[in-house]
Amino acid sequence: YLDSNNFTSIPQSFFLGLTNLQxxxxxxxxxxxxxxxxxxxxxxxxxxxxxxxxxxxxxxxxxxxxxxxxxxxxxxxxxxxxxxxxxxxxxxxxxxxxxxxxxxxxxxxxxxxxxxxxxxxxxxxxxxxxxxxxxxxxxxxxxxxxxxxxxxxxxxxxxxxxxxxISSNSFCLPNPGPCDPQVTALLEVAGAVGYPMALAESWTGNDACKGWSFVTCDSSGKNVTTLNFGMRKFSGTISPALGKLTSLRSVSLNDNNLTGSIPKELVSLASLQLFDVSNNNLSGPIPEFPQSVKFSHDGNPLLGKTIPNGTDGPPGSKGGTGGSSGSPSGSPKGSKVSAGMIVGIVVGVIVFIGIVLFVFYKCCGKKKHQKFGRVENPEVGKELMKPSVVGSSSNGYAGGFSELQSQSSGDHSEMHVFEGGNVIISIQVLRQVTNNFSDDNVLGRGGFGVVYKGELHDGTKIAVKKMESGVMGTKGLNEFQAEIAVLTKVRHRHLVALLGYCIDRNERLLVYEYMPQGTLSQHLFEWSEHKTPPLSWKQRVSIALDVARGVEYLHSLAQSSFIHRDLKPSNILLGDDMRAKVADFGLVKNAPDGKYSVETRLAGTFGYLAPEYAATGRVTTKVDVFAFGVVLMELITGRKALDETLPDERCHLVTWFRRVLVSKENILKAIDQTLETENEETLDSISKVAELAGHCTAREPFQRPDMGHAVNVLGPLVEQWKPSRPEEEDGYGIDLHMSLPQALQRWQADEGTSRTFDMSFTQSSIPSKPSGFADSFDSMDCR
Missing domain, CATH: 3.80.10.10 (Ribonuclease Inhibitor)
Known part of the structure; x- marks a missing residue:
């Protein structure tokens, strides 16, 4: 209570985060x-x-x-x-x-x-x-x-x-009772344009013929004959109630901002001589007024633009519309035929131009790819995919893949090294390193395939994601290449690196660096089943910082801005040192600065979806911030984002956590029981992370911080991590500053090989090949 004081200002963020304010x-x-x-x-x-x-x-x-x-x-x-x-x-x-x-x-x-x-x-x-x-x-x-x-x-x-x-208003009568029918109709007309003040101040009493602005009556002073709203800047629609004013001769609604359709009730006005709706934003069909009505509708580009059916001409060409120039209603029926012919000719020309452009594009596209070095392979599959909607998990490596398109290419298919720098990997090599995709090598399974652990001859481990062709939808080669190109652009210490891919018949395989400690989800929710110790708070806040840095890079530090869209513990992978990397880029979406997009199909996982995304499909970087806030809540509580084993009032973590985030005492009760919280410094750290989680999961996207803010909050809570050996700085012997072609050349030089490749066109970086790749990963024909 701050009543009756002399305060001079309220701080800008005064109300932010007051989740318990009553x-x-x-x-x-x-x-x-x-x-x-x-x-x-x-x-x-x-x-x-x-x-x-x-x-x-x-x-x-x-x-x-x-x-x-x-x-x-x-x-x-x-x-x-x-x-x-x-x-x-x-x-x-x-x-x-x-x-x-x-x-x-x-x-x-x-x-x-x-x-x-x-x-x-x-x-x-x-x-x-x-x-x-x-x-x-x-x-x-x-x-x-x-x-x-x-x-x-x-x-x-x-x-x-x-x-x-209810005193001092403009009711039509001083006592209860119905208004005059003309007054009632005109008030409905006013309501359709939002009851503008100009009408409210003038339209008083129960007689529209006594001093009402914009209204004219006949000589008897009893019947409304003219309504003139021309050039009043009114917004709204045209009310069907105009049809109740049976003596109307002239209706001028021109030069406003009216939308919607023209009510059919106006056509039956027997005395109507002029109906002017020019220069508005009306749409829908054009009514057929009698020949005696001068009907003006210029300046309504959407009017009559309904989908034509049969041989009907374009909207506005029907008899009785009077044209758009204010001429008397009616037009010859022959105009419909000629207009239909014109439409047919235009459509034919457009189709022809489209075919020519398509052929030109395909020819130029082939010439462009030739500079990348074509590799003929008769065994390459004829169906190609693109990552799309996902709701499953395959141990953090399982991006969603859907919509497979069959593309017959005769006896041969073209394979390329793309400008992004990724390399095509031999299917024989992948079979060998995964023991022919043995069940013993399975790391995880998802709705779109299986992830296998592979081991090279020198002991280096990789993760191979094998997509099931039977669950794919239809997408073409160009989109598959584009997706690979996106993945090569996001290279960061805290993002799992894509090493390469393979297309073999109907199978699609992606090769990632291997993260030996599995997913954050396993360590948070399944640690007892896996017989691993629960994560300490120091480990949890360090993981949170790693994730924040990785997502910050996606949002603002990469070559382009990207949105992950499926951030969750099962897509956060851990190395032997328990450092975290964000995985699963199957849903990564380009996000141009200052723009957003609207998705017609939801991607992501329930429990982590931002409210505006789930409700409207609107996608910005703030959907990742919301999901990150949910992950923070999971790190604090050890609870899943959605837990159907709990009562309804507790099963949704964000809703429950908002109620808990009231006082330090309540937070203490919500902390994961496996955490040691006797240390005051630890409690203070947890409180700060809990507050950050609350901000990140604010209902409105503009109220959420960006990931840079999250990094700034979490950074001081984590001790500075320095690698024990310089070669470990980028993790597991992977040099994120070297392009794949450069790495191939270095590997060949180190091993004294004589193989040479023209890789000068590649500019984007790619993790260098772990030891043992030189002998097996030079195959460019997937054999």
Whole structure:
């Protein structure tokens, strides 16, 4: 409670992370610098009361109230809030609402308030429109004050026992009762354009022919004949209620921002002579007005752009539309035939041009690939794949692969060394090092294949991911090459390296560096089954920092910005020194700076999906930040992101952790019981990581930090790691600064071979080949 003080400002991040806030009151602080209603409050899901009257709030009320399922009281009166009521008010549980006496006045209608139980104090604003029946019928309504607004329509009648004040408005009658039919129709027309203030201030009383702006009546003064909204900058739609004004002769709606379709009810107006909707954004079919109607609809590029069927001409060519130039309605039917012929010719030309461009592209593409050194191989498969949606795990190496496309290429297929630097690896070598893909060598299984451990003749280990052709979908060679090229661009100490790949008949294989300690998931959730000691806190926070650095590189330090989209413990692999590397790049997506994309199919794993991604498919780097926050919670608690063995209120880790993240005492109860927490320094470290986890899993993406911030928070908590030997710096003898062609040449030189390759075109880096690869990995024909 901060009421009745002389505060001058509120810090920018004051409300960030207040996950346990229930009541906040800062009313009667008129000396505060103007501030907006805080969107950071979305972290405060337990909020019950927010009081900030007479505290110099400005701007509009943000549409964030679905984040407050427990909010019952909101007092924002005597401020300078503008705009309309947010739609999320309509679904909230707010019982007591005070928004009165804004300096400039709130605007718009009050329809969204129809689900509130104890509506209070909406007086002294500029609300327009009619009071909806939903407000009058609220079963628990106790008190409502709507006085001194610009509300229109019939006077509302509330149920017995409801205390109400509705004075000083613009109701059509001083007593309850229906409005004149013409008044009712015109108010519906006004509602379709949002009850603009120009209409609310002028359209008062129960006679539209007495002083109503934009309306003209006949000589008797009883019937509305003209409605002129031309050039008023109105937004909204055209109301079908215009059809109820049976004496209308002229309707001018030109030069506004109207959308939607033209109601068919207007066609039946017997007296209509002029209907002008030019220069709007209307769409849908063009109605067929009588020949006597001058119908103008220029400047509506979407109007009539429905999908043609049969031999119909393009929209707008039908008889009776009057054209778009304002000429009388009607046009010859012959125009439909000629227009159809024109469309057919245009389509034919476009198809022909497309075929020519496709042939040209294929020819040029073949010439371009020739400089990379073509290798003929009659045994190479005719079906190619591209990583796509995944929800399974194969010990961290299992990217999802789907949509296989069959491409018959006759007797031969072309294989290339791509510009990215990856090498095609002999299938015979992979069979040999995995003991012919023996079950004894299986590291993990996923929905799209199996991961095998391979061992070279000198003892060096690799991981071979073998995709099952039977579960693949359709994607072409170009996309497969592009995916390999992406994987060669992301090279970092804390990202598992792709060493190469193989295509053999219907099989697709990827070769990765081997991580001997398996996945973080095994060490967090299955340590007893694997008979390994549980991770210490020092190991956990060190792993978190490694992951943060790897993902930070993906987001902002690589040649391009990438989004992982499936960050989780089973995709975090550990070496013998328990240093972590992020794996499974099957879902990696390019993310151009300043942009986002919308996915039509979800990728990733439930429990780690950011809310905006799961709800809308919107993908930004912040979806990885959210997943990283979930991983932090798992490191702290030893619990899985989703655990169906627990009660409903505890099975979703993020929801449960938000309730726990209230005090240090609660955090103590949530800590993994295998951790030693007697040390105060350890507890302080856990608290900081818990706070970071809360920020990373904020509901709104803009409230989450970037991964650079996570690195800065975790860095001081981890002792500086220095390799015991310089050659270990990049892990397991892999030199991340050397391209694969350079490495091949060095290996050959070291072993005194005479083989030579023209690899000068390759620029991107690739891990150098472990000892023992020189004899076996030079095969470029997959045999």
């Amino acid at each position: 009541t906040f009151s800062i009313s009667d602080n008129p000396n505060l610098q103007p501030w907006s209603f805080p969107t950071d409050l979305t972290d405060s899901t337990n909020l019950q009361s927010f009081q900030a009257s007479n505290s110099n709030i400005k701007d509009s009320i943000p549409d964030i109230f679905t984040s407050f399922p427990s909010l019952q009281s909101l007092r924002l009166s005597y401020n300078n809030i503008t705009g309309s009521l947010p739609p999320s008010f309509g679904g909230s549980e707010i019982q007591n609402l005070w928004l009165n006496n804004q300096r400039s006045g709130l605007t718009g209608d009050v329809t969204v308030l129809g689900s509130m139980t104890q509506l209070r104090q909406l007086r002294d604003n500029q609300f327009t429109g009619m009071v909806p029946d939903s407000i009058m019928s609220l079963p628990n309504l106790v008190n409502v004050t709507l006085r001194n607004n610009k509300l229109q329509g019939p006077m509302p009648v509330f149920k017995d026992g409801v205390e109400n004040d």
